Amino acid sequence: MATIIEHAKKLIVELKRIQSPGVMPERIDGKVALPSFISAGDDRSILLSREMDRLLNLIARDFKNSDPVLCRSHTDQEWNREVRRAFGVPLADLDLDANLDVSAQSLIDQVRASLTSPQPVFGAHEHVFGCTLFGNNVAGFEIGPVRFEPRLDWLTRKAANKLEISQITARRLTRRWNGARLRKRKQSIDAMHEEDIIAAVGNCPCVCSVRTSGLASEAGTLKAQTAAHMAMAVIALRWETPSRTLDGFRLLSDPGVRREKSLTFIPGKKVLGGSSLKGMPHGPRIKSQDWASELKKHQPDFEVAGEAIAYFLSASGQVSRPRMMNTLAQAILWFHEACRESVPVMAVVKFSASLDALANGAKSGGIRRLITARLHLAADKPIRKDGPTMKAAVEEIYSDGRSRTIHGTNDKLSHDWTSTKALSEQFARLCLIMSLDWAASNATTDDPALLQR
Structure with missing residues (x-):
């Protein structure tokens, strides 16, 4: 398998090749293929051939695979963007006539230094999803880093910090979620925040919040969604047939309740139409005090499940018992996917x-x-x-x-x-x-x- 230095040497050779007249833009099946590019600072940019794209992806992969934290904290796409940004200035300043071995080593050294220099800190985030849960509201509760609560309770909690949700937005959302019709707001940043909340929560009666730390944006959102599903599966374990219970548990981003239509043709007879309902509008009903008793009765089990979910979300994987948590996290995730399988x-x-x-x-x-x-x-x-x-x-x-x-x-x-x-x-x-x-x-x-x- 080629090393990073070998990939860098090929990258330099390819960069030199595309300097020749008529090479760029490239053509695919006789049609011009729009090239991608990376910024090189000072209003400069470098056009990339398809081969350069490929080599940069390979280099990014090798950098990522050498760092266990990166494998957990970034998606491949996010890390590829980071690596490309790091290559911009060194590639633009490269002497294409210098010794290839020396240039390749220098190039990788500069990129590595840029990637390991102080980077933006991916601190604490709270990812919010509208969701359905039980057929009635219950008091908010947590399973590790995942919290479920009625949307008005969530709104009250977030509005307590005026930097997160303004009082005007909180009042308007309270009225909206209580069934009132609202006037359209004048355009403003706060109005945009209100619309974002409405879009994220929708008509869902419940809000699921997932706390993460140390994860890049895309990785954080994707992992938070998975963590929410894992928590739902843990809740559904308390029912005899979890797959039936999970039919009513969903995030707003999941497929909703739908009626699937079908047609059947029988020779010599009329066409037969049919339909079937997929999904449920919500999960089973349970009295709030009964669910509170269930949480208390099985508190140790819910805490361990929360540990496993926290391990899955961890940017470092450094938890008190990682092997056990890895096993439980995978078992919970497979169980959720099995319950959703049609x-x-x-x-x-x-x-x-x-x-x-x-x-x-x-x-x-x-x-x-x-x-x-x-x-x-x-x-x-x-x-x-x-x-x-x-x-x-x-x-x-x-x-x-x-x-x-x-x-x-x-x-x-x-x-x-x-x-x-x-x-x-x-x-x-x-x-x-x-x-x-x-x-x-x-x-x-x-x-x-x-x-x-």
Whole structure:
């Protein structure tokens, strides 16, 4: 694999090549391809050929891969922009006739120095999303860095700091969310902030706020959305069928409730029209005091789930027990994705992935040990009256469902997998609940393999 210096040498050669008359702009299939460019300071800019674009992306990748924090704090696109900015002045000032080896080393040294010099500090941010949760309002609560609260409670909390939301905007939003119609405001910065809040919260009765620190803008927003989904999955664990509960939990940016229309043509008969409702307008109803009791009863489990979500959002990954939190975070994320999956066999694959994460990647044998350790169910015992043994059930879920589907050898792909999906969901739900509970009771343990003992 080529080194950064080798990429830099090719970059210099390519920069020299495009100085020749007629080389730029490039053509694709006979048509002019608009070039990209980078700023070089003092109103200067450098046109980039497609090959230069490619080489800069490779250099940015190598820089990023060498720094674990960058891998967590920036998206690839964000980091590519940072690297290109760092290349601007050194490339513009480069002596194209100098020794290639010396120039390449100097170029990389200058870029590295620019990238490691004091950079903008990505401090604390609070990412806000309108969301649906229960069918009624409950008091605000937190799962680690994720907070859910009724929108008027959120507004009161944010308006307490006048630098965040002005009193005028707070009054107008309160009236709007209480059903009043508002006059259009004169154009101003504050009016724009009001419109941004309306756009972000929409008609959602609830607001989800996610706290991050040390993450660049795009990475922070994307991770915050994922963290919100992970928290929703943790909440849904308290219901017997989390996938049904999650049908009503969504961020404003998620697909909404919709009716899907269909047409069926039967030869010799009329056209048959049909429709089905996808999603629910909200989750189950629960009395505020009942949810408060649930939070208190399972507080240690919610705290551990919050730890796992905080680990996922961490810019450094330096938390008290990173291996355990990494395992739990992946299990929660896979569980959420499985619950959202509409294709039953693919849901089986994802629930199996959640179980496999909790089993420390030890495949079906590890999942059996996990179930025995956490659910106290022996491999040779039926999972229900007249049902299969636990070992047979795990084989159906993991070997027949997950492995063969992933490897393209599932000869039962067209079968109905809804029963297997329901079984895998229950195993994944119970194992995740009991793993969170075990991690809460063993607060200093950082070995996820112990979940199988």
